[in-house]
Amino acid sequence: QVQLQESGPGLVKPSQTLSLTCTVSGGSISSGGYYWSWIRQHPGKGLEWIGYIYYSGSTYYNPSLKSRVTISVDTSKNQFSLKLSSVTAADTAVYYCARTQRLLIGWFDPWGQGTLVTVSS
Amino acid sequence: EIVMTQSPATLSVSPGERATLSCRASQSVSSNLAWYQQKPGQAPRLLIYGASTRATGIPARFSGSGSGTEFTLTISSLQSEDFAVYYCQQYNNWPERTFGQGTKVEIK
Numbered sequence: 367q368v369q370l371q372e373s374g375p376g377l378v379k380p381s382q383t384l385s386l387t388c389t390v391s392g393g394s395i396s397s398g399g400y401y402w403s404w405i406r407q408h409p410g411k412g413l414e415w416i417g418y419i420y421y422s423g424s425t426y427y428n429p430s431l432k433s434r435v436t437i438s439v440d441t442s443k444n445q446f447s448l449k450l451s452s453v454t455a456a457d458t459a460v461y462y463c464a465r466t467q468r469l470l471i472g473w474f475d476p477w478g479q480g481t482l483v484t485v486s487s
Numbered sequence: 488e489i490v491m492t493q494s495p496a497t498l499s500v501s502p503g504e505r506a507t508l509s510c511r512a513s514q515s516v517s518s519n520l521a522w523y524q525q526k527p528g529q530a531p532r533l534l535i536y537g538a539s540t541r542a543t544g545i546p547a548r549f550s551g552s553g554s555g556t557e558f559t560l561t562i563s564s565l566q567s568e569d570f571a572v573y574y575c576q577q578y579n580n581w582p583e584r585t586f587g588q589g590t591k592v593e594i595k
Contacts, residue, residue: 413531413574413586426582429488462530472578473521475542477530 368393370463370478378457378485384450388463388478395444396421401466402446403474404437406459414459418466419446453485489513489577493587499595506562508590510575515555519579522551522560525589526571534573535560562592570594 374386388402395402403418417427419437427435436449450457460482464474490513500506510520518538523531533542535551538558548563562569575587 412588413576415584415586418582464530466578466584469581470519470578472519472581472584473533473536473576474523474531474584475533477532480530 368465368476370465370476372461372463372478372481374481374483376482376484378453378483379487380454380485381452384448384453384457384461384483384485386448386461386463386481386483387445388447390444390446390465394441395439395446396441399467401426401468402437402439403464403466404448405462405464405474405477407462407480408456408459416448416450416461420468455485457483458485459483488583489516489580489585491575491577491585491587493573493575493590495590496588497591497593499593500565501595502567503564504595506565506569506592508560508562508573508592510553510558510560510587512556512558512577512579516577516579518554519577520551520553520558521576521578522549523574523576524569524571525574531574565592 369391371389378384401418404416419425434451439446460480462480464477466474492511494509520538522535525531539551550561552559572589572591574589
């Protein structure tokens, strides 16, 4: 079965760019049909969809984060990545990657285990 | 943006009892609603999609109902492993996806 695993720095300084990678195993990103997503969860809070990408490179972002977010895909490595620029303490959260589909098949399954990113000097 | 509101914020239930969780959408999402379970330190796990279809491997004690703007997740007889936080999520308006703020089910 498909498994996802996040990786990246756990500490980022304010104003810098947060960069995370999600590695997909047990299936190919290039097989199509799925959108590869980033979701975050502030400490003790609910879930916030950040955006997703198709293997072709098509992206969709949460309007509230769109100006700072870039999601990219590397099909040769079966990975997709998140960059969030100009971070502040408000971006401290657990970041999850997850798989979904488009239109009305829009639930997220499976999820990675999540990685905590703290924004602090 | 479609806003999802869950109630109550915390539900205290004894093992073996029934738990009923609510989720309300700010506008109709038809049956395009999912439920997730999250335990401490873990990622959310998909329980229900299409408002009422259990995901693979989910026990029958979990059931979902509703359509439009009002949805319910029912756990018929709470087991110890069911104490967790539950989230609803709508996927009616591509590409927008929004989650409720969660309901914590705790041991009474």
